[in-house]
Amino acid sequence: MGLYDTPRANQLHIGIFGKRNSGKSTLINALTGHNTALVSDVAGTTTDPVYKTIEIYGIGPCVLIDTAGFDDSGYLGQMRVEKTRVAMDKTDVALIVCSEEDITQELEWAKEFKARKAPVIMVINKIDQIRNTDKIRNKIFEALKVEPVKISAISKAGIEKVREEIIRNLPEDFDAKSITGDLVGEGDTVLLVMPQDIQAPKGRLILPQVQTLRELLDKKCIVLSCTSDKLEEALASFAKPPKLIITDSQVFQLVYDKKPEQSMLTSFSVLYASHKGDIDYFVTSAEAINKLTENSKVLITEACTHVPLTEDIGREKLPRMLKKKVGEGLTIVNVSGNDFPKDLSEYDLIIQCGACMFNRKYVMNRVEKAKKQNIPMTNYGVTIAYLTDILDKITLI
Ligand SMILES: Nc1nc2c(ncn2[C@@H]2O[C@H](COP(=O)(O)OP(=O)(O)OP(=O)(O)O)[C@@H](O)[C@H]2O)c(=O)[nH]1
Ligand SMILES: [Mg+2]
Structure with a gap:
């Protein structure tokens, strides 16, 4: 990387x-x-x-x-x-x-x-x-x-x-952007669901997980983390339901089905959607998924230039989910790193990754370009939440 x-x-x-x-x-x-x-x-x-x-x-x-x-x-x-x-x-x-x-x-x-x-x-x-x-x-x-x-x-x-x-000349909003906003504060309990699947780097955690955990500790929250197979045991270990559950988007549905009613639910990549991008535009743009047909073209942009592994979200999981909904004829184009086409007019939707490797300015400039050309743009987490029908049930900041 x-x-x-x-x-x-x-x-x-x-x-x-x-x-x-x-x-x-x-x-x-x-x-x-x-x-x-x-x-x-x-x-x-x-x-x-x-x-x-x-x-x-x-x-x-x-x-x-x-x-x-x-x-x-x-x-x-x-x-x-x-x-x-x-x-x-x-x-x-x-x-x-x-x-x-x-x-x-x-x-x-x-x-x-x-x-x-x-x-x-x-x-x-x-x-x-x-x-x-x-x-x-x-x-x-x-x-x-x-x-x-x-x-x-x-x-x-x-x-x-x-x-x-x-x-x-420092930009006004620089450094002010928190990941978890005011969802939780001192003494609140938070459960992090972090499946360490084949995508996870060996021996360490991915950046959004590390940064979110660090921010929660700085806020003096009480944080517990588990893999998705230990979700029930983790929930049982709390005296009362955790105030907030932050999950990997890939197991959104599972966590939503099992979560206590009182707990708020969001995902790392939905939090990153507002930390690194324009959450409002991402959420409105998700509606474009419903309008996709087999003649549509979707651009998936990933910040990392890693060699894709099997079950890669951008190259396998998301395309599979989208094709299941729209049909096999749907065209999906993947680009990575700094590649971002100047002319976006041929696309019906852009889906950006969580962008933990990009600075906010860069993602916002991409959003600006999409808006100028009237192309809907969303991100991985918001797309998965939309496709699993829980976008309206999760907490946004
Ligand atoms: N006299 C003088 N020469 C300078 C000054 N700053 C840079 N130079 C000279 O200008 C030349 C170009 O400097 P660089 O720093 O390589 O210029 P650059 O803008 O990075 O150039 P490129 O990488 O080719 O785009 C070098 O010979 C420097 O020594 C300065 O303040 N005064
Ligand atoms: Mg130079």
Whole structure:
């Protein structure tokens, strides 16, 4: 899985954009204090986006994304720009580096970030070399009404100001998003149903389970976990029914059938639907399942790029459930990782995985794209709940 097999997906993503040779990689090195990114005077040194974790005082660990110049050209250049665009989709805060007088492209990118409501910090680099920085500053101020930060990434002049600007421009909703919301609080009992099937990684728990458990412990809840075959015994061990049951979506029906009436029920991936995405859109979009026919086409998007195992949810279980309802003729297309078609018009429905490996910004940008093209989009958990007829019986936050 590589990139996101740590909880990095929840950290602030700071993307650095600019033309080739503007000094993006040098700026990364200045911010991290290490020579981690490759710097050279050859235009096009950085090709694939590079993700680095840094600790910024006042924010904590953040992910810095070093990108290929957005002015790259030619066939390979265009492919690199495509990857820079994926980095754009993941960016919570953008730094745009200007190092010459013509900043037409820089301003276009800044406007695109603004349209996506991502904070943009304009940086003028190479002030040790550029003669008239005021000309660039004035163009920026005129177009965007923001004061750029002037730096020399090489001498590190102005770097502290960049750090301050990042802190000043933090997105409002960043870090505020809890997984379990106000469903439970201190002293409440919670049962986690976590079948450790063939899909579960050997010797450890998957990220949504780990993060949910950690959050519940931080909230001082009393948490018990079991596999689905021990559900009855687990329930019997509570003096009174647990306030909340969080289950793996794959055993939704079983848990719903056995749960005490007083206990609220939800699933990890339904919780993740609002933690990482747009729960309202996911729930309304689930209605589109009813309208699918054998001529329909469904896109299933999975964040992980693991080699699919047998009984994979995205490649086997969900397609089987959908085909059972709609008919064998239903077309299902699977994509994984950062692949997400630009033109969604051929699809009748998009089903995204729980997205624990993606940051929220990236999933929300996908939702925006789907909404703009009027394509319903939902996620694994909501789909399974809908298909098993319990979407209206579970607790959403
Ligand atoms: N004079 C001066 N040169 C700089 C400064 N920052 C970077 N450079 C030089 O500009 C050149 C390009 O720097 P990089 O950091 O590789 O630029 P980049 O934007 O990452 O370039 P690509 O990866 O090719 O897109 C290198 O020769 C750097 O030494 C600066 O503040 N002043
Ligand atoms: Mg570079």
